[in-house]
Amino acid sequence: MFGFELDGELIGTIRIVPLAYQLTLTETLLTQLGSDAPPVGPGDWEVGRLVLAPDCRSDVETLRHCLYLALQYACAHAPVTALFATCTHVLSRLYRRFGFGVFARDVPLPGTEKIYTLIRGASPDIELALSGRPVPPRNQ
Amino acid sequence: MDMQMRGVEAAGFSAAVVQGRRPFSIEDLVLRHLRTPAEIAGVLHLREEIDLSVHAAAGPHFATLEKKETSAVLCSALNSTGS
Numbered sequence: 001m002f003g004f005e006l007d008g009e010l011i012g013t014i015r016i017v018p019l020a021y022q023l024t025l026t027e028t029l030l031t032q033l034g035s036d037a038p039p040v041g042p043g044d045w046e047v048g049r050l051v052l053a054p055d056c057r058s059d060v061e062t063l064r065h066c067l068y069l070a071l072q073y074a075c076a077h078a079p080v081t082a083l084f085a086t087c088t089h090v091l092s093r094l095y096r097r098f099g100f101g102v103f104a105r106d107v108p109l110p111g112t113e114k115i116y117t118l119i120r121g122a123s124p125d126i127e128l129a130l131s132g133r134p135v136p137p138r139n140q
Numbered sequence: 141m142d143m144q145m146r147g148v149e150a151a152g153f154s155a156a157v158v159q160g161r162r163p164f165s166i167e168d169l170v171l172r173h174l175r176t177p178a179e180i181a182g183v184l185h186l187r188e189e190i191d192l193s194v195h196a197a198a199g200p201h202f203a204t205l206e207k208k209e210t211s212a213v214l215c216s217a218l219n220s221t222g223s
Contacts, residue, residue, distance in 0.1 A: 003172040003183050013183035051186040065166040073171050112194045
C-alpha cells in the first residue's frame with residue numbers, strides 16, 4: 001500500500017498486488033473469461049484501490065503523475081512485466097491514455113450485479129505513457 | 141476524457157476530478173511506501189471512500205483479506221520481509 005504525500009499531507013493512496021496468489025479482483029474476474037483469459041505469470045501485478053483526496057482531483061496530470069510515481073517505485077523494487085486493473089468501461093477510456101488496453105468488458109462479478117472492464121498494459125508501455133515523453137507510432 | 145465524475149468507483153482503478161485545493165505542482169507529490177500502522181492509518185479515510193460492499197457480498201474471504209491488508213500486524217510482517 002502506498003500513499004501520495006503533498007506538503008506533508010497524505011492526499012492519496014494506491015495498492016499494487018502481485019497476481020497468481022488469488023488475492024485480487026482481477027483474478028476473480030479472469031475466471032469468468034474461461035479460455036479467453038490471458039495468462040498470468042510472475043511479474044504481473046494488479047493496481048487498484050486508487051483514491052485521491054477530493055480537493056486534489058484537480059486534473060488528469062495529478063492522476064498521471066501519481067501512477068507514474070507508483071510504477072517507478074514498483075519497477076525499482078520488483079520485476080514488473082505487466083499491470084492489470086479493473087474499472088468501469090467509461091474510465092477505461094482514460095486509462096488507455098496511460099498505456100493500458102482493454103482486454104475484456106462487461107465481465108460480471110459472481111454473486112453481484114456488478115460488471116467490470118478489465119485492462120492491462122505492458123510495464124514499458126505504461127511507463128512511457130505516464131512519463132509524458134512522446135510515444136512513438138506503432139509499426140503497422 | 142471521462143474524469144468529470146463525482147465520487148469514487150467501487151474497488152477498482154478509478155478516480156475523480158473535483159475542483160478545490162490551491163494549485164500545486166505535481167512535482168511536489170511524493171510517493172510513500174506505507175509501512176507503519178500510523179502511516180496506514182493516515183490513508184484509511186481515503187480507502188473508506190471506496191464502496192467495497194459489493195465485493196464483500198461476492199465472497200466470504202473478501203472481508204478477511206481486506207481487513208488483513210490494512211492490519212497493522214500483517215503489514216508490519218510483510219514489510220519486514222521486504223518489498
